[in-house]
Amino acid sequence: MSTAQDGSLPEAIPEQAGKPDHAQAPQTNDKNTKTDATETSKPAKLSGAELKAKAKAEKAARRAQVKASKEVAKGEAAVSSAPGQLGPSAGEVKGSKAKGKQDGGATTTSGAAGRPVVSKGPVSVTPSEPKLTIPECFSHLTMAKRIPITQADKDVHPTVLALGQQMATFTIDESITRLKATLLAFKKVIDSYTTPPGNTLARHLTPHVLNPQIDYLTACRPMCFSMGNAIRWLKLQVSKIDPDVPESDAKKQLCGGIDTFIQERISMADLVITEKAAEKIQDSDVILTFGRSSIVERALIHARLINGKKFSVIVLDDPYDRKGQTLAKNLTAEGIRVTYCGDLGGLGYNLQDATSILVSAESMFNNGSMYAPSGTCDIAIAAKQLGISVIVLCETINITERVATDSLTYNEIDPERSSGESLRLLYDTTPDKYLSLVISELGSVQPTSVPDLLRKLEESN
Amino acid sequence: MAGISQSELPIRNNPDLESFDIVTVYHKLLADDPELTMPVAAIEALIEALSQSSAKTVFETMDLIKTQSAKLRGAVRNPIALTHGTDLFQQYLVLSLKQPGPDGKETSSHENFEVVRQHLMRNGRLFAQRAKQAREQIAAVGRPYIRDDDVRGGDGYFTVLTHGGSRVVGTLLGRAAESVAGDSARRFKVIHVMSEARHAESNRVVAALRAKGVPVATIPESAAAYAISKTHLVHMVLVGAEAVTANGGIISRMGTYQLAQLAKAHNKNFYVAAEQHKFGKTFPLNQFDLGFDQEMLDFHASKTQEGERKNAKHPIEDPVDYTPPELITSFFSDSGVLTPTAVAKQIIDLMY
Numbered sequence: 001m002s003t004a005q006d007g008s009l010p011e012a013i014p015e016q017a018g019k020p021d022h023a024q025a026p027q028t029n030d031k032n033t034k035t036d037a038t039e040t041s042k043p044a045k046l047s048g049a050e051l052k053a054k055a056k057a058e059k060a061a062r063r064a065q066v067k068a069s070k071e072v073a074k075g076e077a078a079v080s081s082a083p084g085q086l087g088p089s090a091g092e093v094k095g096s097k098a099k100g101k102q103d104g105g106a107t108t109t110s111g112a113a114g115r116p117v118v119s120k121g122p123v124s125v126t127p128s129e130p131k132l133t134i135p136e137c138f139s140h141l142t143m144a145k146r147i148p149i150t151q152a153d154k155d156v157h158p159t160v161l162a163l164g165q166q167m168a169t170f171t172i173d174e175s176i177t178r179l180k181a182t183l184l185a186f187k188k189v190i191d192s193y194t195t196p197p198g199n200t201l202a203r204h205l206t207p208h209v210l211n212p213q214i215d216y217l218t219a220c221r222p223m224c225f226s227m228g229n230a231i232r233w234l235k236l237q238v239s240k241i242d243p244d245v246p247e248s249d250a251k252k253q254l255c256g257g258i259d260t261f262i263q264e265r266i267s268m269a270d271l272v273i274t275e276k277a278a279e280k281i282q283d284s285d286v287i288l289t290f291g292r293s294s295i296v297e298r299a300l301i302h303a304r305l306i307n308g309k310k311f312s313v314i315v316l317d318d319p320y321d322r323k324g325q326t327l328a329k330n331l332t333a334e335g336i337r338v339t340y341c342g343d344l345g346g347l348g349y350n351l352q353d354a355t356s357i358l359v360s361a362e363s364m365f366n367n368g369s370m371y372a373p374s375g376t377c378d379i380a381i382a383a384k385q386l387g388i389s390v391i392v393l394c395e396t397i398n399i400t401e402r403v404a405t406d407s408l409t410y411n412e413i414d415p416e417r418s419s420g421e422s423l424r425l426l427y428d429t430t431p432d433k434y435l436s437l438v439i440s441e442l443g444s445v446q447p448t449s450v451p452d453l454l455r456k457l458e459e460s461n
Numbered sequence: 462m463a464g465i466s467q468s469e470l471p472i473r474n475n476p477d478l479e480s481f482d483i484v485t486v487y488h489k490l491l492a493d494d495p496e497l498t499m500p501v502a503a504i505e506a507l508i509e510a511l512s513q514s515s516a517k518t519v520f521e522t523m524d525l526i527k528t529q530s531a532k533l534r535g536a537v538r539n540p541i542a543l544t545h546g547t548d549l550f551q552q553y554l555v556l557s558l559k560q561p562g563p564d565g566k567e568t569s570s571h572e573n574f575e576v577v578r579q580h581l582m583r584n585g586r587l588f589a590q591r592a593k594q595a596r597e598q599i600a601a602v603g604r605p606y607i608r609d610d611d612v613r614g615g616d617g618y619f620t621v622l623t624h625g626g627s628r629v630v631g632t633l634l635g636r637a638a639e640s641v642a643g644d645s646a647r648r649f650k651v652i653h654v655m656s657e658a659r660h661a662e663s664n665r666v667v668a669a670l671r672a673k674g675v676p677v678a679t680i681p682e683s684a685a686a687y688a689i690s691k692t693h694l695v696h697m698v699l700v701g702a703e704a705v706t707a708n709g710g711i712i713s714r715m716g717t718y719q720l721a722q723l724a725k726a727h728n729k730n731f732y733v734a735a736e737q738h739k740f741g742k743t744f745p746l747n748q749f750d751l752g753f754d755q756e757m758l759d760f761h762a763s764k765t766q767e768g769e770r771k772n773a774k775h776p777i778e779d780p781v782d783y784t785p786p787e788l789i790t791s792f793f794s795d796s797g798v799l800t801p802t803a804v805a806k807q808i809i810d811l812m813y
Contacts, residue, residue, distance in 0.1 A: 280746070280750070282750075356746065389746040389747065391746070436746055437744060437746060442813050443707070443742060443809070443812070443813045444707065444742070444744045445707065445708075445744075445805070445809060445813075446707075446708040446709075446744075446786075446805060448802065448805075449708075449805050449806065449809055452805075452806050452809040452810070453809070453813075456809060456810075456813055
C-alpha cells in the first residue's frame with residue numbers, strides 16, 4: 001500500500017512541503033486522525049524517495065547508510081530512512097540544519113514514532129497496537145499483549161479466553177488474584193475434559209489441554225512467579241494420577257486438589273498474614289504504604305476494626321496508575337486517618353512521620369530480594385536511611401527459587417504507558433538489606449531466611 | 462471453633478483443673494530453684510497441668526496447653542521468655558504425636574498419644590535436667606574462646622567484659638577458671654559492669670568469680686564505654702540472654718543493647734551464651750516492638766505532685782532491651798557456636 005502511494009505522488013507536492021511536515025509529524029501522531037496521517041506520510045515518503053535518488057547520485061557511502069537503516073526498519077524503510085537522510089542533505093535543500101540534525105540523530109526513535117502513522121491507516125485504530133520499539137538491552141523483557149479472541153488457539157477454553165483478556169487489560173493484576181483466577185479457570189477446564197479414546201488422562205491432559213491454556217495465558221500477559229509455582233504443582237498432580245482410576249474420579253481428585261491448594265496456600269495464607277501484619281500495628285503508629293495491595297488493605301482494616309488500634313496511614317501512590325486512591329477511600333470509610341500523596345515527590349517528608357512501611361511483594365526471590373511494583377525500592381532505600389522498618393507481606397506461593405540482584409533480569413514492560421521514546425517497567429527489585437521483616441503464612445522471618453521457608457515447604461510436602 | 466465443639470461434642474473445656482493454678486505453680490517453680498530459667502519453668506508448669514488434668518484426647522490436651530499457656534502469658538508483664546518455653550513445648554508435643562508410635566502404627570493414634578503422655582508424666586523433670594546440662598555444654602563450647610595469657614604472650618591477661626547475673630555466663634567463666642581433663646585452667650580477667658538496680662546479684666556473681674581466683678574489676682554502667690575503648694584491655698564482651706529472637710537477636714537485661722553498640726563501635730567481639738530452649742518466634746523490629754509496654758519513659762515536671770499524677774507510669778521490675786543480630790558476633794549454645802544467621806535458621810527448623 002505504501003509503495004503505491006510512493007509511486008502515485010512523486011512530483012505532486014513540491015519540496016517545500018517536506019520541511020514543515022517534518023515539524024508537524026510528532027503532533028499528528030498524537031492527533032491520530034487518519035487524514036493527517038496519510039498526508040504526512042505521503043510527503044515524508046516523497047522527499048525520502050527524492051533525496052534517496054540524490055544521495056545515490058552523490059555518494060556511495062551514503063547509499064550504504066540508507067541500506068543499513070532500511071534493513072533495520074524493514075517494511076517501513078521508506079519512512080524511517082527519510083528523516084535520517086534529511087540530515088546530510090538539509091544543507092543543500094534549505095537552512096534548517098539544526099532541525100535536520102535533530103531528526104538525524106534520533107533515527108530510530110523518529111522512525112518508531114512514524115511507524116504507527118503508516119500502520120494505523122491499513123490495520124486498525126485500536127490504541128492497544130504495540131507502537132514501541134524495545135531496545136536490544138531490554139529485548140529479554142516481556143510485555144502483556146491483547147490478543148483478539150479470534151486469534152487464540154482453538155483448544156483454549158472459553159473461561160481461560162476471558163481470563164486472558166482480563167489479564168492483558170490488567171483488570172486482574174495482583175499476583176495472588178491472578179493465581180486464584182487461573183486455578184479456578186483450570187478447574188473448569190479439567191471439569192469439561194474428556195479423555196479421548198486410546199489415551200490416559202495422566203498423559204493426555206497436560207500436553208494437549210493444559211499447555212494450550214497456559215501458552216495462551218502467557219501470551220496475554222507473562223506469567224507471574226506464583227502462577228509458575230502453582231502450574232508446576234498442578235502438572236505434578238496430573239502426572240501422579242493412577243491410569244487405572246476412572247476418569248470421573250481422577251477429575252474429582254484434581255478439582256479437589258485445586259480447591260485444597262487455593263484454601264491452604266491462598267485463602268488461609270491471606271488470613272494468617274492479615275492477622276500477623278495487623279498485630280504489628282500499634283496505637284498512634286503511622287503506617288506508610290505504596291499503591292494499593294489488597295492484603296495490605298485488609299491488614300490495615302483488620303488492625304482498625306478487629307484489633308481496635310488507632311493509627312494513621314500515609315498512602316503514596318504510583319503516579320501511573322493511581323490505585324492508591326481506592327485504598328485511601330476504603331481506609332477513610334473505615335475511620336482511618338489517611339494522608340494521600342499522588343507520587344514519590346514528597347517521599348522524604350512523608351517518611352519523617354512514618355513509623356513503619358507496609359508493602360506486599362509480587363514475589364520474593366530466593367536471596368531475599370523483593371519483586372514489587374516499581375517505586376517500592378525507592379521507598380525502602382529511603383526508609384532504611386531513616387531507620388524505619390519495612391514490613392513485607394508475602395504468601396509462600398509467591399516465593400520463587402530464582403535469584404535476582406537487579407531489576408532488569410526479571411521485569412515486565414508496561415504496555416499502556418510505554419512509547420517509542422521511553423518505556424516503563426512495571427516492577428523493581430529491592431535487595432534484602434533494605435527490608436526488615438517478611439510476614440508469610442509460615443511465620444515472620446528476616447528476608448535472608450526466605451530460602452529456609454522454601455526448604456520448610458519442600459519438607460512438609 | 463472451641464465454642465462449637467463445646468456445644469456439640471462432649472468435650473470438656475478444662476478437665477478437672479478447677480483447683481490447679483498454673484501461675485502459682487510457675488512462680489513456685491522459679492522461687493524453689495534459682496537455677497531454673499523462665500522457659501523451662503513454663504514447660505514444667507505445663508507438664509504439671511497435664512498430669513493434674515484428665516485430658517484423654519489429643520484435642521483436649523492441645524486445648525489445655527493453649528489455654529494454660531495463655532493464662533500464664535496473661536499473668537506476667539514480660540511474657541517473651543515463657544512464651545518461648547510454651548511454644549517449644551507445644552511444638553514438641555505436636556512433633557512427638559506426629560511420629561509413628563512404638564509399634565510403628567498410624568500417626569497420632571490413641572495409643573501413641575497415651576505413650577507420649579505417660580513419657581511426659583514420668584520424665585517431668587527431664588526438661589529441667591537437660592536445661593542444666595545445656596549450661597555445662599555451653600561452658601565446654603565457649604571454653605576455647607576464653608584464651609589463656611600464655612597463648613597470647615602479651616602484656617596482660619585476656620579480659621572479658623560482662624554484666625548481669627546470667628547463670629550461663631557464670632557457669633562458662635567459672636568452668637574456664639577450672640582445669641578440665643588435661644586442659645589447664647585459663648588465666649583471664651573479668652570486668653563486671655555493675656547493675657545499679659540489682660546490686661546484690663552483681664555482688665554475688667563477682668564474689669563467685671573471685672572465689673575461683675579470677676581477678677575481677679567492677680565498674681559502674683556509666684564507665685562501660687570508658688573501659689571498653691582501651692585497645693588490648695577488653696578482648697571480648699560476653700552476655701547472657703533472656704530470650705533469643707527469630708532473626709538471631711536477643712532480648713536481654715536492659716543495658717545489653719548499649720554494650721553491644723559499644724562493642725561494635727570498638728570492634729570487639731560480642732558473644733551471647735544462651736541455651737536452645739530460649740530460642741523462639743518473637744521478631745521485634747525495634748526496642749518498642751516487644752509486644753508489651755515496659756513503661757520506662759515517664760515524663761513529668763516537678764510542678765505536679767507525685768500523688769496527683771493520674772497516668773503515672775509503673776516501670777517494669779526487670780526491664781529488658783533488644784539487641785539486633787547485626788551487633789552479635791556469635792552465640793555459644795548447647796548445639797555449638799552459631800552465627801546469628803545460623804540461629805535464625807535453627808529457629809525456623811525448630812518452630813515453624
